[in-house]
Structure formats: C-alpha cells, structure tokens
Amino acid sequence: xxxxxxxxxxxxxxxxxxxxxxxxxxxxxxxxxxxxxxxxxxxxxxxxxxxxxxxxxxxxxxxxxxxxxxxxxxxxxxxxxxxxxxxxxxxxxxxxxxxxxxxxxxxxxxxxxxxxxxxxxxxxxxxxxxxxxxxxxxxxxxxxxxxxxxxxxxxxxxxxxxxxxxxxxxxxxxxxxxxxxxxxxxxxxxxxxxxxxxxxxxxxxxxxxxxxxxxxxxxxxxxxxxxxxxxxxxxxxxxxxxxxxxxxxxxxxxxxxxxxxxxxxxxxxxxxxxxxxxxxxxxxxxxxxxxxxxxxxxxxxxxxxxxxxxxxxxxxxxxxxxxxxxxxxxxxxxxxxxxxxxxxxxxxx
Numbered sequence: 001x002x003x004x005x006x007x008x009x010x011x012x013x014x015x016x017x018x019x020x021x022x023x024x025x026x027x028x029x030x031x032x033x034x035x036x037x038x039x040x041x042x043x044x045x046x047x048x049x050x051x052x053x054x055x056x057x058x059x060x061x062x063x064x065x066x067x068x069x070x071x072x073x074x075x076x077x078x079x080x081x082x083x084x085x086x087x088x089x090x091x092x093x094x095x096x097x098x099x100x101x102x103x104x105x106x107x108x109x110x111x112x113x114x115x116x117x118x119x120x121x122x123x124x125x126x127x128x129x130x131x132x133x134x135x136x137x138x139x140x141x142x143x144x145x146x147x148x149x150x151x152x153x154x155x156x157x158x159x160x161x162x163x164x165x166x167x168x169x170x171x172x173x174x175x176x177x178x179x180x181x182x183x184x185x186x187x188x189x190x191x192x193x194x195x196x197x198x199x200x201x202x203x204x205x206x207x208x209x210x211x212x213x214x215x216x217x218x219x220x221x222x223x224x225x226x227x228x229x230x231x232x233x234x235x236x237x238x239x240x241x242x243x244x245x246x247x248x249x250x251x252x253x254x255x256x257x258x259x260x261x262x263x264x265x266x267x268x269x270x271x272x273x274x275x276x277x278x279x280x281x282x283x284x285x286x287x288x289x290x291x292x293x294x295x296x297x298x299x300x301x302x303x304x305x306x307x308x309x310x311x312x313x314x315x316x317x318x319x320x321x322x323x324x325x326x327x328x329x330x331x332x333x334x335x336x337x338x339x340x341x342x343x344x345x346x347x348x349x
Contacts, residue, residue, distance in 0.1 A: 021065030026090035028202035031212035043221025097175030156193035266312035
C-alpha cells in the first residue's frame, strides 16, 4: 500500500469536533452539539488509531474553543490527507437525516442558511476581521467568494462524502439527505480533501435523542471510520491500476501513444500553501521541473509543463509515487488556466 511520503508513510486524518468552549453549537433540548461532536470525533479517532499506517490528529480533544482558521491551519501544518469536521444540524421543524458538505459552487438559499449558521462562529473569535479579511458571514457574496477560491480537491471530497452518506443509509438506516456543496470557512482553510458532516438534527425528537446516546455516537463514529478507510483503500487501488497501465504504455518507445495539444500546456498541481518555497527538487521530494504561481496569498506549485497529455498523466503518477496523493492536472491556453475538460475537447495531433 502507498501512503503519504511526507508523513513517514502514514495516512494522516485530521478530525475536527465542531464548536466547543464558549460556543455550544446549535440549540437543543438534548445534549449540546459541542459535546455530541466531540464524542463522535473521539470515537472515530479511537477506531482509526487501531489501523496500520494511519495517523490521527485532533483539532480539539476537550471542551475548548478553537478558531476556525486555526482548525484548518492544524491540518495544513500536518500535511494531512483528509480533514473531517463533525457537526449536528438544527431546524424549526422536525426535519431529520444526515448530510455531508464539501466546498463547492452548487448552492441555493437553503444551503446558504446552513453555511451562514456554521460560519457565524467567527464572530466569537478575537480579531476575526484580521484573520478573515473582512469576511461577512451574513453576505451571500462572501460565501460565493470562498467557494471560488479553492475547489482543487472537490472530486476527492465528493468521493469521501458519498462513502459517508451511503454507509449512513445502508448500515445505520439513516435518512440520506445527500452530498451538498456550500462555502464553509473551516473547509476553505484547508489544502486537502475536506468534508463537513451534519450527523443529524438535534432538534428532531427521535434523532436528537439518538445523537445524545453513547450507542448513537458510537454507531456514527464507526460508520464514518469505515467510510474513511474505504476512501483510503480506493485511492491505493486506483493508483495501482493506473500505474500498471502507464508502465505498459511507457514501454512504447516509438511515441505513438502521445496525445499532443499544440495550443494547450498541461501541468500537475502538487501543492498549495501560504509558504513561499523555492521551486527546487530538494523542496519537492527530488522532483525536477517545478514551477510556482502566486494566487492572492497562496502559492501554487506545479510539476512538469508539456503539451503531451499522455506525458503529463505519467508525471501525475510520478508525483503520486513521491507522496503527492492529491495532485491533479491543470491546463493552460494563452497563459490562462482553463478547465481540463475544455482543453481535452480541442483536437489533439
């Protein structure tokens, strides 16, 4: 099995128990949201720690308040493979069911209200204007801005979210409210696949009681742990399949497998960070052909530069072998980034 080279071969999962300390979370007649979230997180962590080559990091293990920007920073400093944030839902009706959120562009009025409620916690933070650059949790425009700034890991996040929701439904017989997309600050702060799980509605009489029991919390924790392990195993299986195909194609030395797009430049994005690193092999696990681009306060790092789509796919697998397991291909035309799907619709030579 393959794991992140940058973490001593471990698959690193950061578990985030929502709310805490002076922030109790959603109002409820049952257990406080902050306590439910923490108990579930501790259960997930305990189960994951029994697995080989899995390292668990917690944003909190006790009833303390942690700023949203610090939760993401903990994951980024750990160079984590996954960020999983646990919450409970609330509504003024008897709404029920679980839903898992990713940072994305599909949105609506209901989605905005959920994100707004979770994001308003920043108002409890000291100097929040400094950390969030004037972000207004009451503004739809602010949330749209968050979504457009970081969709690099959307596909992987959706995959994990789907596993979580499917297991809730099939194993626990929970109502499946689906995988949804919106602008959550805590997800925006991270540079890896990330999800926010609304495990159920504390305001629902039956579900609130279930979420407040040790049995309910344990069942949810084990279900989420199982989905995380399925996600990890899927990454390894997919990589091994692609590696076999690429090794076979690399034996073709006459170049007939080349896919040349004369007006397109392909690169592999291997990292995004607030740190400015020299694009040298010693900073990127001996990978050469590294380039750097600044986007706002973030630096994006790329491996390779070619018009041959076959070559860039092989370079992506090389980056994966080096430990960049969430790397992906980007495309440029006339110096501007365009969707990869658009680039591949153009005619290759």
